[in-house]
Amino acid sequence: MASTLAPAKVNLFLHVGAPDASGYHPLCSLMTFADYGDVVTIAEAEAVDLVIDGPFAAELSSDDDNLVLRAARALIAEARRPVPVVGFRLEKRLPVASGLGGGSGDAGAALRLMRETLRLPIDDARLEAVAASLGADGAACLWARPTLAEGYGERLSPAPALPVLDAVLVNPGVAVSTPEVYRRLDASGAFGSVERPPMPEAIETPQEAAAWLSVLRNDLEAPAVAVAPAVGAVLETLRAEPETLLARVSGSGGTCFALCASDIEAEGLAERLEAMAPDWWVRRCRLGGPWA
Structure with missing residues (x-):
């Protein structure tokens, strides 16, 4: 075994x-x-x-x-x-x-x-x-x-050399259909360029990572929010919290992530979210790996 x-x-x-x-x-x-x-x-x-x-x-x-x-x-x-x-x-x-x-x-x-x-x-x-x-x-x-x-x-x-990033994952408990998200994207016609964006050779701090990522995007974020408005509520909440350096939808939803400056900030954010919204799935984690 x-x-x-x-x-x-x-x-x-x-x-x-x-x-x-x-x-x-x-x-x-x-x-x-x-x-x-x-x-x-x-x-x-x-x-x-x-x-x-x-x-x-x-x-x-x-x-x-x-x-x-x-x-x-x-x-x-x-x-x-x-x-x-x-x-x-x-x-x-x-x-x-x-x-x-x-x-x-x-x-x-x-x-x-x-x-x-x-x-x-x-x-x-x-x-x-x-x-x-x-x-x-x-x-x-x-x-x-x-x-x-x-x-x-x-x-x-x-990937570019990244620091291990302290983060919080949040899911409002709503399953989001990937095919439906893509149908919404197709109907909107809001397609982005898929040319590789300028890549830094290395990113040393979470703040640098968040600043670089802030000029990039998730093209499925808007259709995911349209399919599941609860995902938009999570995003709005995360972006209003002081520990959040960057908040974004992952994939086609419905989980959002918030990048934080350190494990202390991530822990504080996760604890507060659990108290604010006990029905949400909230997990503090570290991003970077490989963990497998």
């Missing part, structure tokens, strides 16, 4: 272009990962199966469409050899449909665990190809380290 963290993914910025003839949107995004997330465990089993527990277990199904099982079966096919039968346990600690890459992160964790525990002779490139086949965030979430994603999410390059 072995376990690993499937860290929450946070889009520090996310630029989305107009869809191509196939309906896919090009993008440019700086992704980083938190020291908090779901936990995936692998163990010998009689069949490839999945047990889900944790605070958000009721919102997920363990049927064949779950990304953990899809990842396992895809890797078995890629191995092209008999593979010992394993089962998985998923402790679902992240909200579902929350813009934190939970499903892709869980799949990535399952792939890493299988390759390591079963000693499969599959190199990084082949493992990454399997992860990419499972979704746009798949390859980035496999390694769970800061990365710049371009194209349709498949072109990955190292």
